[in-house]
Amino acid sequence: MLRIYNTLTNSKEEFRPAEPGVVRFYTCGPTVYDFAHIGNFRTFVFQDLLRRYLRFRDYSVIHVMNITDVDDRTIQMARTQGISLVEYTARYTEAFLEDSQKLGLQAPDFMPRATGHIPEMVQLIRRLEERGYTYRRDGSIYFSIARFPEYGKLSKQDFKGMQAGARVDNDRYDKDEARDFVLWKARKEGEDFWETEIGPGRPGWHIECSAMSMKYLGESFDIHCGGIDLVFPHHENEIAQSECATGKPFVHYWVHPEFLVVEGEKMSKSLGNFFTLRDLLAQGHSPQAIRYLLLSVHYRKQLNFTMDGLRQAESSIQRLEDFRQRMTELADGSDPCPEFTAQIESAQASFIEAMDDDLNISAALGVIFDFIRSTYQTHDQGRISRGDARAAVDFVLEVDQVLGVMRPQPELLDEEIARRIEERQAARRRRDFAEADRIRDWLSSQGIQLEDTREGIRWKRIHKNGLSQN
Numbered sequence: 150m151l152r153i154y155n156t157l158t159n160s161k162e163e164f165r166p167a168e169p170g171v172v173r174f175y176t177c178g179p180t181v182y183d184f185a186h187i188g189n190f191r192t193f194v195f196q197d198l199l200r201r202y203l204r205f206r207d208y209s210v211i212h213v214m215n216i217t218d219v220d221d222r223t224i225q226m227a228r229t230q231g232i233s234l235v236e237y238t239a240r241y242t243e244a245f246l247e248d249s250q251k252l253g254l255q256a257p258d259f260m261p262r263a264t265g266h267i268p269e270m271v272q273l274i275r276r277l278e279e280r281g282y283t284y285r286r287d288g289s290i291y292f293s294i295a296r297f298p299e300y301g302k303l304s305k306q307d308f309k310g311m312q313a314g315a316r317v318d319n320d321r322y323d324k325d326e327a328r329d330f331v332l333w334k335a336r337k338e339g340e341d342f343w344e345t346e347i348g349p350g351r352p353g354w355h356i357e358c359s360a361m362s363m364k365y366l367g368e369s370f371d372i373h374c375g376g377i378d379l380v381f382p383h384h385e386n387e388i389a390q391s392e393c394a395t396g397k398p399f400v401h402y403w404v405h406p407e408f409l410v411v412e413g414e415k416m417s418k419s420l421g422n423f424f425t426l427r428d429l430l431a432q433g434h435s436p437q438a439i440r441y442l443l444l445s446v447h448y449r450k451q452l453n454f455t456m457d458g459l460r461q462a463e464s465s466i467q468r469l470e471d472f473r474q475r476m477t478e479l480a481d482g483s484d485p486c487p488e489f490t491a492q493i494e495s496a497q498a499s500f501i502e503a504m505d506d507d508l509n510i511s512a513a514l515g516v517i518f519d520f521i522r523s524t525y526q527t528h529d530q531g532r533i534s535r536g537d538a539r540a541a542v543d544f545v546l547e548v549d550q551v552l553g554v555m556r557p558q559p560e561l562l563d564e565e566i567a568r569r570i571e572e573r574q575a576a577r578r579r580r581d582f583a584e585a586d587r588i589r590d591w592l593s594s595q596g597i598q599l600e601d602t603r604e605g606i607r608w609k610r611i612h613k614n615g616l617s618q619n
């Protein structure tokens with residue numbers, strides 16, 4: 150059974166979704182004020198790994214990730230550039246989606262934008278007002294944290310000594326500032342605002358995630374994920390707003406990936422070690438290697454992102470690709486031998502055991518590379534059958550459903566196909582029909598269909614969405 154570390158209870162817990170077989174999963178998405186950097190992408194890649202693994206373990210996953218397209222920073226940046234908020238955020242939303250696709254991130258089932266959910270936020274604030282958790286000052290509405298004694302339960306902070314009524318308008322504020330936070334900001338000169346039943350203004354950042362997660366996943370759901378820097382105040386505030394409005398527990402499992410540092414130092418523009426995905430791609434690094442490096446360290450450990458690490462990631466992927474290539478060349482459609490089947494089953498079980506342990510990715514990767522090493526050894530002893538080779542390829546492709554680091558398989562080249570067909574003809578001439586059939590089966594497994602005609606052999610590529618003549 151999958152066990153996962155829950156920040157709320159400070160312990161590894163058995164994962165049991167509220168509805169058996171279904172996981173309701175929310176991840177805090179990007180604030181689209183700039184290109185996302187690799188620290189952001191560490192979190193997004195981890196979330197993708199978790200989601201892929203849940204699917205691998207046969208859960209059906211409903212994944213919601215928001216786009217924060219209104220907050221202090223987006224408004225400020227749009228103003229600086231003299232364009233509308235919508236125009237400004239559309240540019241970086243698109244860039245984020247492009248980057249995500251390059252890194253192999255599977256698209257969320259719902260990707261709500263904050264500006265498309267103002268009525269839901271207003272309703273939530275009204276519920277909090279009706280229940281007496283808020284107060285108004287100069288047209289803004291604040292959440293009174295003194296009214297929620299459990300405030301601090303996620304970040305494990307004790308706020309007994311705090312000053313009652315001290316409030317903060319900023320969306321992002323320091324760890325030591327436990328203050329009443331803003332739910333609704335009064336209209337300000339020159340800022341975007343919405344005319345609503347609670348007055349003209351705009352939402353605070355924290356209320357956005359509560360309103361959007363509950364809209365798509367219900368008032369209580371299974372997993373909420375975000376970078377460790379979001380524990381306080383963002384997630385603490387989400388809990389306060391949501392639980393006070395509904396009277397129900399908001400989220401069962403809180404999951405927080407750690408920070409990333411670059412060459413041992415905190416990433417910062419002034420140190421010149423600040424990278425967006427685009428910077429690294431422009432330097433010639435592959436998105437697969439970047440993804441591999443970002444996911445290869447356990448998510449609760451700090452990741453030291455280095456250029457050396459990127460080169461190692463590239464060579465690890467090459468080892469996987471070479472293995473697939475060599476085994477594919479050997480493979481045909483026959484059955485693997487029982488001994489090799491047992492080896493694969495044992496590798497599968499070890500992979501699952503590692504990942505079930507709070508997504509212990511380094512152990513899981515170790516299992517895969519051990520399997521490759523021992524398969525090569527068996528092969529060198531001449532004990533890998535064609536069926537074994539096929540099963541080995543299938544295993545590697547199966548685990549890559551979770552890792553997502555291998556490149557899409559290139560189509561066979563025409564010359565390669567012609568060579569195989571010639572080998573098949575030669576086999577037939579020497580009446581080795583078993584070998585001829587094996588070659589035909591192998592080509593068929595690569596999407597190549599042969600046709601014997603009076604003029605000779607013809608072949609065509611079979612694509613999932615129909616036939617294409619060659």
Ligand SMILES: [Zn+2]
Binds near residue numbers: 176177178358375383
């Ligand atoms: Zn959030």
